[in-house]
Amino acid sequence: MRLIQSKENPQYKQLVRISQGKKAEGQLFVWLEGIHLSQAWLDAGYEVVLAAFDAERLTQQHELQQLAQRLDERICMSLTPSLMRALSSVEQGQGIGLVVQAPPTIATQAITQSCVYLDRIQDPGNVGTLLRTMAAAGINRAFLSPGCAWAWSQKVLRSAQGAHFAMQVHEQIERAQFIQLAQIPIYATALEHAEPLYRLDLAQPIAWVFGNEGQGVHTELLEQAQQRVFIPQVEQVESLNVAAAAAVCLFEQRRQLHWVRV
């Protein structure tokens, strides 16, 4: 495995650019950091462009050695600890990062199974937690509107803990496009003119819509939705965080689908 010791090395400079990558038109490469995400990516059977290891830790840690063995040596490089630290977005890095290509996000297939549309969810932690909750609830497709946090940013990846790899994540999907694709009822969360969650029949495919942290779901989506839903909570208390609200909805659907005696 090649050892890189200089921050002037051209390939290292490329790694720095990718690891700092912000969402951009034509952004091709994504930096996946840490043991868990790397394992999950490989377990999902996806390809790796480049792999960077902390040279010192690689000699000491069995988990890193195991990961190295799963990869083609030609795409692996080891870095001095200080160079590796400079690539990390967390204080305590784990000595490994992968450069990968994010899967395509184009959405043309009609929606016939339960899915989620995120309408301008700005906080990366919320987007990540939402994806993680969807994966746990068995949702296979996520649609993100323009204005959502970039799904492949470091913070979203960290919060989602690998959920991306268990589903298709479509980004930059306009509301109109989502509405057009949906061949199943759209259920949008709303505080007004809405039915309580626990009165609804959820044992069917549903296209869920969850909205912006401050403003909620956009009017256009509320008007087009077959059903507006609210979660019955204590009155005169601030509404739920969007990721908590989605967890309640998606798992109530799951309960009705799998846990109600016929």
Add this chain to the structure above:
Amino acid sequence: MRLIQSKENPQYKQLVRISQGKKAEGQLFVWLEGIHLSQAWLDAGYEVVLAAFDAERLTQQHELQQLAQRLDERICMSLTPSLMRALSSVEQGQGIGLVVQAPPTIATQAITQSCVYLDRIQDPGNVGTLLRTMAAAGINRAFLSPGCAWAWSQKVLRSAQGAHFAMQVHEQIERAQFIQLAQIPIYATALEHAEPLYRLDLAQPIAWVFGNEGQGVHTELLEQAQQRVFIPQVEQVESLNVAAAAAVCLFEQRRQLHWVRV
């Protein structure tokens, strides 16, 4: 209202110290920032030690003027915009901050109504979201173990959106103390040797326990719990974020309490 223009002003220096306040033994004062938190604090009927306004915004914004009218003028001060900005923990401050005393956190009363114990939840966003979810679900008492994020830190306050003011938040509560106080069954989330949430009778007072992001609930609590609970999710997918898991549990209890036909 006094106008402070110098960062050398002794009272301003005190504000800086409080606004940067980290959890410390004997920490008495808490900095509440923004319009919503300030309103929620006053609505809850609590006292204010000091109030700081952005001098420019105060002349322009009705919401700030309304807040000023609710406060004794002797405890109010206006600051130049740059001094005010230096107190803020967010990029876009809202021109108001209150210095208040956090309510006492001692817990001696026996636990007879549903409550939540947070076992070493480290992430401030998680602690805040958990408190917000509890308030929405009608939980009135939260117990935080040593090792939890400080409930009155800026990040927790921001995520909780005023939930603190609708409940009693007891901090630094040891596991043994919590177990001793609990006169109702303790239900702890666990991945092994646990019953599925949807098979349990939750229409009763429950002392819920949610655990550390990485390690889950401590063995001591799992052993003492009357019931171990898991949320039935898709297999081979990362488990839920702790705040999402708590939302599912607390709202399933709420559903069983209020929405199941007898």
